[in-house]
Amino acid sequence: MVDRLADWVQVVDALYPQNHAASWDVAGLQVGDPNDPVGGVLLCLDVVAATLDEAAARGADLLLAHHPLLFRPLDRLTPATVPGGLALRAARSRIAVLAVHTNFDSAATGTTEPVVRLLDLRDVTPLEPALGDGDCKLVTFVPVEATEAVRSALAEAGAGSIGAYRACSFAVRGTGTFVAPTTANPTAGQPGRRNEVVEDRLEMVVPRARLAAAVAALRRVHPYEEVAFDVIERLGADEDGRGMGRIGDLPEPVALRGVGERLAVGLPSPHLRVAGDLDRPIRRVAACGGAGDSLVGAALDAGADCYITGDLRHHVALDACSAGMAVIDAGHYATEAAALPILHQALAEASARRGLTARLLASAVRTDPFQIDPGRGWDKGAL
Missing domain, CATH: 3.40.1390.30 (NIF3 (NGG1p interacting factor 3)-like)
Known part of the structure; x- marks a missing residue:
């Protein structure tokens, strides 16, 4: 079966998720139709005229580049502009461009x-x-007599797990105030006047994947007509390095x-x-x-x-x-060029596991624009 561009986008995103890129970055698919077939992938550092030439000559339908081709919004897409002209040429040649930038830089085995x-x-x-994709903390305010029922329902929905411990929670007692409209039927207090109720502030951590279920359980068992709750994002150091x-x-x-x-x-x-x-x-x-x-x-x-x-x-x-x-x-x-073999190996192994058959090629084009004292640079023993 022929690989599709979407298959390679998925391979890259599984290894180096786009949400792991810096907020200012534009990693991901920049040129191409996800439904297009891919028979060859050329891994390079930069998308320049020479790497586009190389892709065409070597039969690559996808340029998988470390540096994004398009970094800022374009005001024109003509052959004479850079990088617009390169993007136009890639599109005309049906060569897709996919960038894996700071999502690779920040990987446990990345650019450094x-x-x-x-x-x-x-x-x-x-x-x-x-920062890791930490759990959330669900905070709600419950009349004292309903605290245990709410706590149990949240635990059953997946809240309160910390390591090997289950049903973990914290509660502190205080006074809540409210004024209910005259058409309301409050659980405690009277409509149309300021009321004070002794409540527990109940806190439990919730995995992101269980947040919707926990909120649904909270609404189901909480006795109030209007359930007050906060969801606090918990960020911590990523555990994958x-x-x-x-x-x-x-x-x-x-x-x-x-x-x-x-x-x-x-x-x-x-x-x-x-x-x-x-x-x-x-x-x-x-x-x-x-x-x-x-x-x-x-x-x-x-x-x-x-x-x-x-x-x-x-x-x-x-x-x-x-x-x-x-x-x-x-x-x-x-x-950065020193890290391309690491990226190549990771992509080769991941694509093979998915049964992809496109040839994965390493670019032979050197895109360093600088030559400093050619022939007189540091060599072994020169220092």
Whole structure:
């Protein structure tokens, strides 16, 4: 059976859900009809003219790119505009474009994983942990005589589970006030006047999947005509290790120059810029593939001796050094291109499990726009 574009969208979303992308990101399907057939998938870092040429030459119907082609709203779609012209060309060529961006960056094994492996970091955790899809807390206000019935109904509906414990709740007593309309039939008090009722504030956690059932149970057993309740979103650190960047420890201290040498040898086409004393011993290392100078503060707070990323700005690097942390700018392209084999393997395994048959290809196009001192860059032993 021929793969459909929708099949590959589902594979990517199962591995790297779109709701795990940053709020400002535009990951996902950008060009293409989900019903179109897909016989070949070309994995690349960027959608440029050369990768579109490559896709056409290699029979790929889908460009699966790390960087989104369309990041901002377009005011025209003509051949002479960028990126509109590329999107127009892709659509005309029936080459779909699917972006897996910060939803891959933040994965437990995502963009920063190559640096973690290259430096053999230990005790690795996210530098900026992602917020998990936490449970909700359901809060309601119940007349004292009905508290136990409401508590039991909510527990039966799936509320109140914390780890291995069931029917967990918290209640505190207070006074509720209300004025019921003259046409109402309140459970307590009188219509048309201000009433005070002794009530329990009852709280129970509820899995998101059981929230509708819990609210239905609450409405069914609560004695009031108008049931007052709040649903509070509970956010906590993701338990799957998601988050932007990584921080960990080297097995033993290494001079800053040694860290740079490992990156120079292990990353594809790195253009290393180092700020700090090259002889300084480094033990605790933070890293973020791509453009990560927004996480310099997090690296400092986490006690990093050195922070590795790309696209570091001049004053950000100065401030980091002034605060006592060395920084290495290894390049946006180098720190992200190194992760494409990881993405390729994950997609190959996931698509095989689903029985998809399209060929998954790795782009041979180098999309790093920079050449810095060609032939004179850092090579092994140059530091």
